[in-house]
Amino acid sequence: MIATNRRRFLSLGLGGFLLPLVGCGTPRSVLEERSYVFGTLVDVVAVPTEPAQGAAAMRSVGTGFARMHRDWHAWKPGALATLNAALARGESIATNPSIVDLIRGSTLIHRNSRGLFNPAIGALVGLWGFHDDEMPVGALPAPAQVEALRRQQPTMDDLVLDGVKVASRNRSVQLDFGGYAKGVALDWALDTLEGFGCRDAIVNLGGNLAAMGRRGDRRWRIGIRHPQGEGVVAAVDVEGREAVVTSGSYERYREQEGIRYPHVIDPRTGQPARAVASTTVIHRDAGLADAAATALVVAGPHHWVDVAAAMGITQAMLIDGDGAIQLTPAMHQRLRFAAPEPASITVVSAT
Numbered sequence: 001m002i003a004t005n006r007r008r009f010l011s012l013g014l015g016g017f018l019l020p021l022v023g024c025g026t027p028r029s030v031l032e033e034r035s036y037v038f039g040t041l042v043d044v045v046a047v048p049t050e051p052a053q054g055a056a057a058m059r060s061v062g063t064g065f066a067r068m069h070r071d072w073h074a075w076k077p078g079a080l081a082t083l084n085a086a087l088a089r090g091e092s093i094a095t096n097p098s099i100v101d102l103i104r105g106s107t108l109i110h111r112n113s114r115g116l117f118n119p120a121i122g123a124l125v126g127l128w129g130f131h132d133d134e135m136p137v138g139a140l141p142a143p144a145q146v147e148a149l150r151r152q153q154p155t156m157d158d159l160v161l162d163g164v165k166v167a168s169r170n171r172s173v174q175l176d177f178g179g180y181a182k183g184v185a186l187d188w189a190l191d192t193l194e195g196f197g198c199r200d201a202i203v204n205l206g207g208n209l210a211a212m213g214r215r216g217d218r219r220w221r222i223g224i225r226h227p228q229g230e231g232v233v234a235a236v237d238v239e240g241r242e243a244v245v246t247s248g249s250y251e252r253y254r255e256q257e258g259i260r261y262p263h264v265i266d267p268r269t270g271q272p273a274r275a276v277a278s279t280t281v282i283h284r285d286a287g288l289a290d291a292a293a294t295a296l297v298v299a300g301p302h303h304w305v306d307v308a309a310a311m312g313i314t315q316a317m318l319i320d321g322d323g324a325i326q327l328t329p330a331m332h333q334r335l336r337f338a339a340p341e342p343a344s345i346t347v348v349s350a351t
Contacts, residue, residue, distance in 0.1 A: 030215070033058050037069040038182055039133065040206030046193050047200035047215060057196030061189050061203075068185055071096050074122055074176040075131035083166060084122065084174045092160075092167035099175075100164050106180050107156040109291045112311045117295040118267040120154040122176030128272065129254055130263045131176075136254040140261070150270035179247070179264075183290025186210035186243055190286075202238075207251070210286045212241035224335075227278035228323055233342065234335040236282065243286030247293035248278030248319075264297045275300045275321055281308075282315040282334065292316070301326065309350035 031046045031054045044061055048054025071079040079096040086093035106119050122131075127145060129136025152172035160167045177184075182205045190212055193201045200213030202220050211220040219237040226233040227250045236244060249262035253272075261272040279296040283289040292313045299307040301320045305328065308316045315334060317327035324344040327335070332347045 029054070031055070031058055033062065035062060035065065037065045038072075038185065038205065040182075041204075042206070043204040044189065044193075045202045045215075046198040047213070048196070048198045050197060053197045057193050057198050060192050060196065064188060064192060065185060068098070068181065068188075071098060072102065072177055072181050074178060075126065080175060080177075087166070087168045087173050087175075088171055090168075090171050092162070092165050094164050095166050097164055100161060100166065102177050102181060102184065103156070103159060103161065103166065103175070105184070105287060106177065106291065107159070109180070109288060109295075109311065110156040113291065113295040114307060114310060115155060115267060116298040116307060117179060117291045118155060119175050119177050119180060120156050120158065120170075120173045121149075121265055121267045122174035123154070123172060124149050124265050124267070124270055125176050125178070125263070126174070128261065128263070128265060130252065135252070140254075140256050146270040150267075155267075179294035180287055180291045182206060182208050183210075183243065183245060183285075183287035186286035186290075190241065208243070208245045208286070208290060210241075210243040211238040224280050224317075227319055232338045233319070233325075234317075234337045236334050236336070240284075242282055242284055243289045244280065244282050245286065245289040245293045246278055246280045247290075247297050248276065249274065249297075249321075250278065262297075264294055266298045268298075273298045273300070276304075277319045277321055277323070279304065279319075280317045280331075281313055282331065283313060288312070305348045306350050 029051055033044045035042045042065060044058060046054055046057060074080060079099055083093055083095045110117055125131060127141045154170050154173040158168050158170035158173050186203050186205055189203045190201060190210055200215060202209060202211035209222050221235055221237050222244045223232040223235045224246060227248050249260060252263040254261050264273045266273045276297045279293045281289040281293045292311050295307055296304040296316060296318060301318060304318050314328055315331040317331050319325050325342050326346045326348050329347055329349060
C-alpha cells in the first residue's frame with residue numbers, strides 16, 4: 001500500500017461540510033480562512049458586524065489554533081508530550097493550564113461514557129500506528145504487545161491533579177485528546193468570534209462543525225457525508241449555536257489483508273472498533289459532542305443508544321458496517337435524508 005499523507009487524506013473524506021444555501025439573502029461581508037492545524041484542515045467562515053473587528057477575530061482564532069496545536073499534540077514535541085513523558089517516569093509535573101482543563105473536562109465525560117471514551121489510552125493508539133502524520137502501513141502490532149497495554153487498564157481516574165501539577169497512579173497512562181480537543185477548540189473559536197462581534201459564524205475542523213447565528217436569511221445547513229461512499233446521507237439546519245460532529249472507521253484507518261482497522265480503539269479490548277461505520281452527534285457543547293461520537297463508535301450498534309443517554313446525548317445517529325441507520329427520535333426529527341432515502345432506518349430509544 002502506498003503511504004498517504006494526512007493532509008491529502010483528510011481533504012478527501014471529512015465527516016461533515018457546509019452545504020450551499022441556494023437563494024439565501026445577501027449577507028454582510030463574509031470572511032473565510034483555511035488553515036492546517038490539529039493534523040487536519042480547518043475552515044472558518046464569519047460574518048462580522050464590522051470588517052476591522054472581523055479581521056482581528058480571524059487572526060485571533062488562527063493564533064489560538066496554532067497554540068493549541070503546539071500544546072495539545074499527542075506525538076510531537078510540546079506541552080502534552082512533555083507531560084506524557086513525565087507520567088511514564090512516574091513523576092509529577094506542572095503543565096499548561098489548558099491541558100489541566102482538558103483533563104478535568106474529559107475525566108467527567110470518561111465517567112459518564114462508562115469508560116468507552118478514554119483519552120488515557122494514548123499508548124494503545126500509538127501502538128496501532130495512529131501517532132504519525134502518515135497513514136499507517138505494514139504489519140499490525142503484535143497481539144502480546146496490545147494485550148500487555150490493555151491489561152494495564154489506564155484510565156482518566158488514574159490521574160491526580162494539584163493545581164497545574166499532574167501525576168498518575170498508573171505509568172501506562174498516556175494522554176491523547178484526539179477525540180475531544182477538536183470539539184473544545186470549536187467551542188473556543190465560536191466564543192472568540194462572538195467576543196469580536198461576529199455572531200454569525202461556522203467553523204469546520206476536519207469535518208467536525210460548530211456554528212452560530214445565520215448566513216443571510218437562512219440557517220447554516222450542514223451535510224453529513226455517507227461513510228461508505230460519495231455524497232450526503234442527510235442534512236441538518238443549525239438551530240442557534242450547535243456542533244455537528246461525526247466519527248467513524250472511514251476517517252483514519254489502516255488496512256491489512258483486506259481488513260480495515262480504524263483509528264478508534266476500544267479501551268476494553270485494545271482493538272480497533274470495527275462494527276460501526278460512523279456516528280454523528282448534535283449538541284451545543286462541541287467538546288461533549290466530539291467525545292460522545294467516539295464513545296458511540298466504541299459502544300457499537302447494540303449498546304450505543306444507552307451510552308448516549310448516559311452521556312446526556314439526545315441527538316445522535318449511527319450507521320453500522322452494513323449501512324443500516326439507527327438514530328434517536330430527536331435526531332430523526334432534525335435530519336433531512338438525501339433522496340432516495342436510505343432503505344434501512346430505525347428510530348431507537350434508550351432502554
